[in-house]
Amino acid sequence: MTQDTTRATIHDVAAQARVSIKTVSRVINNVKTVKPHTRERVMRVIRKLDYHPNPSARSLGGSRSYLIGLLYDYSCDHYATTVLAGVLETCRAAHYQVVMHPCDYQSSKLVDDLGRSVRQSRADGVIITPPLSDLNPVIALFEEQRVPFVRIAPAERSDVQRSVFTNDRESCARMTEQLVALGHRRIGFIQGHIDHIAVADRFRGYVDGLRACGVTLDKKLVLQGDNSYLCGVRSARKLLQLPESKRPTAIFAANDEMAAGVLAVAHEMGLAVPEELSVAGFDDMPLASKVWPALTTIRQPIPAMAARAAELLLMQLRGESDDESEHVLESSLTFRQSTGPAPNRPRVIADRARRAKADATATS
Amino acid sequence: MSIGGDIGQRLQRPTISTVAAQARVSIKTVSRVLNNSTSVTAQTREHVMEVMRKLSYRPSPTARSLAGHPSLLIGMPFDSSAVRYVTEVQMGTLPTLRAANYQVVMHACDAYAPDIVDEIVMFVQRVRVDGIILAPPLSHMETIVEALSAQSVPFVKIASPHRTDFARNVFTNEREACAAMVSYLAGNGHARIGFVAGPISCTASEQRYLGYLDGLKQADLPLFPALVRRGANTVESGMACGRELLTQRRDQRPTAVLASNDEMAAGVVCAAHDLQIHVPGELSVAGFEDSPIASQIWPRLTTIRQPIRMMAERAAALLMEQLRAGQQAPSPGREAALHVIESSLIVRQSTARVTQVRAA
Numbered sequence: 001m002t003q004d005t006t007r008a009t010i011h012d013v014a015a016q017a018r019v020s021i022k023t024v025s026r027v028i029n030n031v032k033t034v035k036p037h038t039r040e041r042v043m044r045v046i047r048k049l050d051y052h053p054n055p056s057a058r059s060l061g062g063s064r065s066y067l068i069g070l071l072y073d074y075s076c077d078h079y080a081t082t083v084l085a086g087v088l089e090t091c092r093a094a095h096y097q098v099v100m101h102p103c104d105y106q107s108s109k110l111v112d113d114l115g116r117s118v119r120q121s122r123a124d125g126v127i128i129t130p131p132l133s134d135l136n137p138v139i140a141l142f143e144e145q146r147v148p149f150v151r152i153a154p155a156e157r158s159d160v161q162r163s164v165f166t167n168d169r170e171s172c173a174r175m176t177e178q179l180v181a182l183g184h185r186r187i188g189f190i191q192g193h194i195d196h197i198a199v200a201d202r203f204r205g206y207v208d209g210l211r212a213c214g215v216t217l218d219k220k221l222v223l224q225g226d227n228s229y230l231c232g233v234r235s236a237r238k239l240l241q242l243p244e245s246k247r248p249t250a251i252f253a254a255n256d257e258m259a260a261g262v263l264a265v266a267h268e269m270g271l272a273v274p275e276e277l278s279v280a281g282f283d284d285m286p287l288a289s290k291v292w293p294a295l296t297t298i299r300q301p302i303p304a305m306a307a308r309a310a311e312l313l314l315m316q317l318r319g320e321s322d323d324e325s326e327h328v329l330e331s332s333l334t335f336r337q338s339t340g341p342a343p344n345r346p347r348v349i350a351d352r353a354r355r356a357k358a359d360a361t362a363t364s
Numbered sequence: 365m366s367i368g369g370d371i372g373q374r375l376q377r378p379t380i381s382t383v384a385a386q387a388r389v390s391i392k393t394v395s396r397v398l399n400n401s402t403s404v405t406a407q408t409r410e411h412v413m414e415v416m417r418k419l420s421y422r423p424s425p426t427a428r429s430l431a432g433h434p435s436l437l438i439g440m441p442f443d444s445s446a447v448r449y450v451t452e453v454q455m456g457t458l459p460t461l462r463a464a465n466y467q468v469v470m471h472a473c474d475a476y477a478p479d480i481v482d483e484i485v486m487f488v489q490r491v492r493v494d495g496i497i498l499a500p501p502l503s504h505m506e507t508i509v510e511a512l513s514a515q516s517v518p519f520v521k522i523a524s525p526h527r528t529d530f531a532r533n534v535f536t537n538e539r540e541a542c543a544a545m546v547s548y549l550a551g552n553g554h555a556r557i558g559f560v561a562g563p564i565s566c567t568a569s570e571q572r573y574l575g576y577l578d579g580l581k582q583a584d585l586p587l588f589p590a591l592v593r594r595g596a597n598t599v600e601s602g603m604a605c606g607r608e609l610l611t612q613r614r615d616q617r618p619t620a621v622l623a624s625n626d627e628m629a630a631g632v633v634c635a636a637h638d639l640q641i642h643v644p645g646e647l648s649v650a651g652f653e654d655s656p657i658a659s660q661i662w663p664r665l666t667t668i669r670q671p672i673r674m675m676a677e678r679a680a681a682l683l684m685e686q687l688r689a690g691q692q693a694p695s696p697g698r699e700a701a702l703h704v705i706e707s708s709l710i711v712r713q714s715t716a717r718v719t720q721v722r723a724a
Contacts, residue, residue: 047485098470264660
């Protein structure tokens with residue numbers, strides 16, 4: 001006796017649950033219009049009869065896989081997780097699922113690998129995160145394969161119907177202006193990874209901010225970073241070892257991880273934050289509120305950008321178009337405890353002297 | 365190929381026969397390439413792939429499932445609060461799944477929702493996954509395990525506290541590792557070791573609390589109820605617990621605090637900074653997990669490294685074994701090996717030897 005001959009069908013479920021076939025189908029497809037108690041009853045029958053919907057029957061209804069691919073670089077897995085949360089929120093309501101496509105953006109086989117894995121997963125469309133969203137060969141691949149896509153934060157402001165942007169440059173200018181307003185004139189800047197083109201906008205914003213306040217840019221206070229905590233540590237050591245008259249009183253890092261590295265160096269050197277050094281980051285990652293003192297930073301609306309990207313993709317899949325000219329989600333300044341008024345130097349020196357004297361008496 | 369030219373190409377979706385004809389191979393060969401069969405030579409595969417690219421050919425998902433092929437998709441449902449954990453799991457499983465041409469479908473859910481079991485069953489059926497990987501807290505839930513077994517879906521569990529069903533489980537030794545941390549602190553002269561526990565609903569945090577008790581017993585230290593607080597696994601709750609523990613009379617407050625996760629340990633460090641209590645000079649703080657923040661706060665945290673990626677790697681291998689064995693549930697009669705990946709103690713700057721409390 002093979003199981004197949006006695007296998008429960010959708011008719012059996014409908015009959016036992018005393019509902020129409022359409023209702024069973026709605027329960028299976030998780031359509032919201034089914035009342036909870038009806039849903040519960042149908043589910044009970046499905047379990048009792050050990051009913052398995054025939055997957056091919058479902059897909060015969062259309063050639064869609066109801067899968068959306070999320071493309072990201074291995075090194076950005078935590079960023080991708082935040083994006084995923086936003087994408088899932090939108091997809092869940094529309095009954096789409098998300099397939100992860102991590103890749104190595106520096107690999108010479110990138111395009112082939114991506115093409116193969118997206119084809120295999122049968123994704124209906126893909127969401128492309130930075131730095132992949134800036135790679136022309138990747139974009140060309142999906143154009144060529146006619147796979148619908150949406151890009152998150154590409155540097156180029158073309159293709160606005162299929163891109164979601166944020167205003168990094170403007171918010172960095174505003175953060176710099178705020179630091180100047182607090183009395184800081186020597187503001188160090190640690191740049192993001194050179195391959196992340198959109199992150200370069202953050203440096204441009206810093207330059208804009210200085211210019212708007214009439215503060216001259218001191219190139220010695222600008223260092224190239226790579227987005228990592230360790231690079232924040234290295235850069236901070238370099239900046240804070242400058243003679244006191246040349247040393248920055250504030251350091252603005254192009255992401256929170258590097259800013260956390262700056263904080264660690266300040267603690268190590270016994271510099272009080274924010275009394276002797278103000279530190280600001282960018283992104284408002286969970287880390288920003290876990291370090292001490294909590295980081296002043298710029299909140300990137302990543303989940304909102306991701307949700308919008310998913311909406312745009314679903315619209316493309318439905319063949320709809322929208323009339324909004326550009327999708328820009330604003331980032332916002334978040335002030336916490338790591339920034340404050342620029343140190344009044346004579347007072348700091350006096351404090352130091354007092355502390356040194358106290359230490360000397362304590363050890364004698 | 366009756367319709368030629370530009371318009372025809374655009375109107376008519378290329379089929380498997382178009383690809384076969386252009387590549388001058390059989391349809392069967394194209395199908396083998398699509399399903400990643402190993403019986404195709406690298407050269408033929410490359411050639412067929414090239415033609416597919418040229419024609420922008422995409423296999424029809426319907427045709428594929430009608431032929432009874434596996435979906436080559438592995439489902440990873442996860443609790444929305446455990447995003448970091450599941451990211452690690454995903455990274456750990458990737459090399460193994462990739463090598464076998466499987467892809468991961470993520471599904472966020474609320475582990476504590478009343479209809480969680482139905483939701484996971486529906487996910488399995490809708491996406492038609494070939495297998496499921498369960499991470500905590502879902503891997504702790506017997507109801508989900510029963511439902512998946514009833515559906516005959518191959519699955520594996522990571523870090524379940526229940527030491528049963530060895531063929532489908534990868535364990536770690538949280539309890540023992542926590543006891544080892546207490547021994548380490550005791551070995552550094554700490555006699556008043558505080559503990560910030562996780563929420564009572566979390567099975568993992570109960571294991572860690574038991575480990576703390578074991579450690580005290582092993583070191584012959586008494587348990588002081590005033591040194592134990594319960595937090596919510598967040599930095600804020602760790603700060604609140606830390607403040608309560610550290611504002612006790614100096615000779616009664618702990619000289620070391622072990623927290624059930626790194627977030628709460630980071631909170632205790634913040635509370636100490638606020639109260640101007642030097643870490644580790646006046647207070648040692650240790651966490652659990654070795655999450656990224658453990659090495660991004662100052663001072664860097666002594667903690668217990670949870671081998672999430674390694675557990676995930678092993679779990680993926682176990683799942684592949686099940687799939688290769690013809691999607692059969694492992695037979696209970698067969699002796700299966702016990703897979704335990706050890707957690708390890710990582711000593712950083714937040715712990716030190718106890719200093720004598722100077723009499724006021």
